Amino acid sequence: MELFNEKIQQEKDYLTQLDTPIGDSDHGNNMSRGMTYVVEAIDTQSPDSLEALLKIVTANLLSKVGGASGPLYGSAFMGMLKTYQEGESSWRKILQGGLESIQKRGKAEVGDKTMIDVWAPVVLALENDGLTDEVIDEAVEATKPLKAKKGRASYVGERSIGHIDPGAYSSALLFHAMLEAEAE
Amino acid sequence: MELFNEKIQQEKDYLTQLDTPIGDSDHGNNMSRGMTYVVEAIDTQSPDSLEALLKIVTANLLSKVGGASGPLYGSAFMGMLKTYQEGESSWRKILQGGLESIQKRGKAEVGDKTMIDVWAPVVLALENDGLTDEVIDEAVEATKPLKAKKGRASYVGERSIGHIDPGAYSSALLFHAMLEAEAE
Amino acid sequence: MTTGIIIVSHVYEIAKGINRLLQEVASDVNIEVVGGISEVEIGTSFDNILQLIEQHPSDNLLAFYDLGSAKMNLEMARELSEKSITIYDVPIVEGSYTAAALLQADVANNVIEQQLKELHIYK
Amino acid sequence: MTTGIIIVSHVYEIAKGINRLLQEVASDVNIEVVGGISEVEIGTSFDNILQLIEQHPSDNLLAFYDLGSAKMNLEMARELSEKSITIYDVPIVEGSYTAAALLQADVANNVIEQQLKELHIYK
Numbered sequence: 001m002e003l004f005n006e007k008i009q010q011e012k013d014y015l016t017q018l019d020t021p022i023g024d025s026d027h028g029n030n031m032s033r034g035m036t037y038v039v040e041a042i043d044t045q046s047p048d049s050l051e052a053l054l055k056i057v058t059a060n061l062l063s064k065v066g067g068a069s070g071p072l073y074g075s076a077f078m079g080m081l082k083t084y085q086e087g088e089s090s091w092r093k094i095l096q097g098g099l100e101s102i103q104k105r106g107k108a109e110v111g112d113k114t115m116i117d118v119w120a121p122v123v124l125a126l127e128n129d130g131l132t133d134e135v136i137d138e139a140v141e142a143t144k145p146l147k148a149k150k151g152r153a154s155y156v157g158e159r160s161i162g163h164i165d166p167g168a169y170s171s172a173l174l175f176h177a178m179l180e181a182e183a184e
Numbered sequence: 185m186e187l188f189n190e191k192i193q194q195e196k197d198y199l200t201q202l203d204t205p206i207g208d209s210d211h212g213n214n215m216s217r218g219m220t221y222v223v224e225a226i227d228t229q230s231p232d233s234l235e236a237l238l239k240i241v242t243a244n245l246l247s248k249v250g251g252a253s254g255p256l257y258g259s260a261f262m263g264m265l266k267t268y269q270e271g272e273s274s275w276r277k278i279l280q281g282g283l284e285s286i287q288k289r290g291k292a293e294v295g296d297k298t299m300i301d302v303w304a305p306v307v308l309a310l311e312n313d314g315l316t317d318e319v320i321d322e323a324v325e326a327t328k329p330l331k332a333k334k335g336r337a338s339y340v341g342e343r344s345i346g347h348i349d350p351g352a353y354s355s356a357l358l359f360h361a362m363l364e365a366e367a368e
Numbered sequence: 369m370t371t372g373i374i375i376v377s378h379v380y381e382i383a384k385g386i387n388r389l390l391q392e393v394a395s396d397v398n399i400e401v402v403g404g405i406s407e408v409e410i411g412t413s414f415d416n417i418l419q420l421i422e423q424h425p426s427d428n429l430l431a432f433y434d435l436g437s438a439k440m441n442l443e444m445a446r447e448l449s450e451k452s453i454t455i456y457d458v459p460i461v462e463g464s465y466t467a468a469a470l471l472q473a474d475v476a477n478n479v480i481e482q483q484l485k486e487l488h489i490y491k
Numbered sequence: 492m493t494t495g496i497i498i499v500s501h502v503y504e505i506a507k508g509i510n511r512l513l514q515e516v517a518s519d520v521n522i523e524v525v526g527g528i529s530e531v532e533i534g535t536s537f538d539n540i541l542q543l544i545e546q547h548p549s550d551n552l553l554a555f556y557d558l559g560s561a562k563m564n565l566e567m568a569r570e571l572s573e574k575s576i577t578i579y580d581v582p583i584v585e586g587s588y589t590a591a592a593l594l595q596a597d598v599a600n601n602v603i604e605q606q607l608k609e610l611h612i613y614k
């Protein structure tokens with residue numbers, strides 16, 4: 001989470017920039033605010049289990065992000081938490097639980113130009129044991145030609161075509177951070 | 185107009201009371217505020233023709249009443265003004281012009297439980313040379329069993345049945361004032 | 369079990385303004401509103417909504433929201449609350465005004481449901 | 492001829508709040524709002540609306556309102572103005588938000604028209 005936070009804070013302005021043509025220019029601020037609370041809470045509460053950690057992350061994202069990404073990332077971590085609590089310990093299964101939670105909450109499908117379009121290929125790559133930074137970046141790039149069907153970007157219809165989805169990009173930061181943490 | 189204003193100020197609370205079960209409890213305040221400006225403007229500008237008088241009344245009702253009755257009474261006096269300017273001088277024709285203006289603005293029909301349900305029978309009675317206080321009061325009473333189809337009262341549908349329409353009552357005050365002024 | 373209204377807007381002033389509009393026609397109906405994640409910041413937050421629901425005097429709530437993400441937070445809060453909460457995909461101002469006027473007039477719940485259905489929009 | 496937006500609400504705060512919501516997604520669109528007959532009194536007034544229209548920098552206006560009497564005042568003001576004004580029977584918040592987002596994205600007028608048609612409600 002430390003690494004994810006670092007990336008979010010570093011790319012805050014870029015995320016907001018992505019949210020400008022097809023949104024309300026706040027995704028950078030939203031994620032940055034949420035993650036600041038997350039790391040602060042981790043710092044003060046020093047969770048001693050993955051379960052405790054996921055709980056802190058879930059609660060802070062839910063209440064501090066403010067945008068659509070709040071309940072969505074919140075649901076994602078809640079889904080991951082539940083899957084872990086059910087006895088699953090592989091990242092593949094846990095992230096799959098997160099993805100399902102996002103879909104349950106946001107009702108978006110693959111191709112709707114949302115964070116799902118990064119989560120779904122990531123889970124798929126894990127199933128095939130091939131999650132790489134390239135897979136993640138390709139998934140982000142692939143949101144560019146899509147027409148948004150969910151979230152604020154869907155209001156501008158055709159005009160959403162040609163722009164990267166901000167939530168897809170922030171999700172990519174999460175997965176890059178995961179890969180980096182794993183490599184350490 | 186003096187007489188109409190007196191009646192409005194006297195019955196302000198009753199008008200508001202009528203606007204409570206089927207509206208937003210402001211018809212008394214709206215009419216009272218509007219008429220206060222009207223008489224003040226008449227006082228300071230002392231119009232020397234019916235035309236000048238009607239202009240003052242129109243402008244003040246339009247801008248000061250605040251509720252739906254503002255553009256409606258405003259339109260009514262504007263319609264009366266136009267009819268008078270076109271060379272008509274009988275009250276029947278002038279009020280008919282007012283009625284048409286209210287209908288153009290508010291798109292209500294007879295039976296929709298609005299001020300139209302007083303204006304229409306009054307114009308009709310004038311055609312038959314029989315406008316009396318009773319005719320006016322009967323028209324007001326007759327709004328009671330109606331179901332509102334226009335204005336705020338239409339939101340409560342069936343529940344508007346059994347209540348007198350506030351705008352019908354304030355219109356009745358206008359016509360009673362006219363009869364009284366004529367009798368003087 | 370009394371029926372009340374909750375309003376969730378992205379903006380502080382919209383929520384406050386709707387409350388004033390509804391109070392005019394429905395002074396006896398319990399209406400609670402929340403707007404923004406603070407008075408100046410635009411957005412919605414799950415906690416604020418859950419808190420609003422829990423402190424609301426009624427157990428049966430008709431819920432109105434403006435944009436999609438408010439709905440997601442409302443749904444999460446609903447899952448965690450014991451109260452019966454119906455979320456309507458209707459215009460936040462016009463829909464909640466209609467509901468408030470009908471509740472004030474003691475109109476039956478199924479009639480209110482029907483009237484709100486006529487205001488359904490895709491959002 | 493530029494296209495802009497006007498918002499007419501019965502309540503001061505609703506108008507101000509909608510303005511903030513729309514500015515977020517449409518900072519380059521000219522949006523002017525009026526709410527209430529004063530900051531505290533609920534209602535709409537023909538003069539305030541006419542003034543809003545006249546001082547608006549655009550000549551082509553998309554107009555949004557909350558309740559029926561605001562529409563009547565808007566119609567009267569439109570009759571007295573030289574500007575081209577289209578009044579939409581759509582939700583004041585959701586409708587104006589959609590229009591603002593589309594105007595900001597430079598979407599063609601007929602597409603905006605079509606999108607707003609989908610939000611039509613009887614009011």
Ligand SMILES: Nc1ncnc2c1ncn2[C@@H]1O[C@H](COP(=O)(O)OP(=O)(O)O)[C@@H](O)[C@H]1O
Pocket residue numbers: 019023024026027030031066067068069070072102105106107108113114115116150151152165166167168437
């Ligand atoms: N229904 C949804 N399902 C999945 N993801 C969504 C949905 N709605 C929005 N998103 C994601 O949320 C991102 C926007 O987040 P953010 O800007 O923080 O929220 P908001 O749109 O409320 O301002 C989008 O780029 C998209 O990836």
Ligand SMILES: Nc1ncnc2c1ncn2[C@@H]1O[C@H](COP(=O)(O)OP(=O)(O)O)[C@@H](O)[C@H]1O
Pocket residue numbers: 203207208210211214215250251252253254256286289290291292297298299300334335336349350351352560
């Ligand atoms: N469309 C309409 N056509 C004719 N009269 C109407 C219409 N809408 C409302 N009215 C009249 O206006 C009266 C309500 O006036 P008022 O309470 O001042 O306005 P508001 O309803 O905006 O608070 C109603 O009693 C009715 O007689």
Ligand SMILES: [Mg+2]
Pocket residue numbers: 019023024025026027067152
């Ligand atoms: Mg955003």
Ligand SMILES: [Mg+2]
Pocket residue numbers: 024026066067068410411
């Ligand atoms: Mg936002």
Ligand SMILES: [Mg+2]
Pocket residue numbers: 203207208209210211251336
């Ligand atoms: Mg009223």
Ligand SMILES: [Mg+2]
Pocket residue numbers: 208210250251252533534
């Ligand atoms: Mg009123």
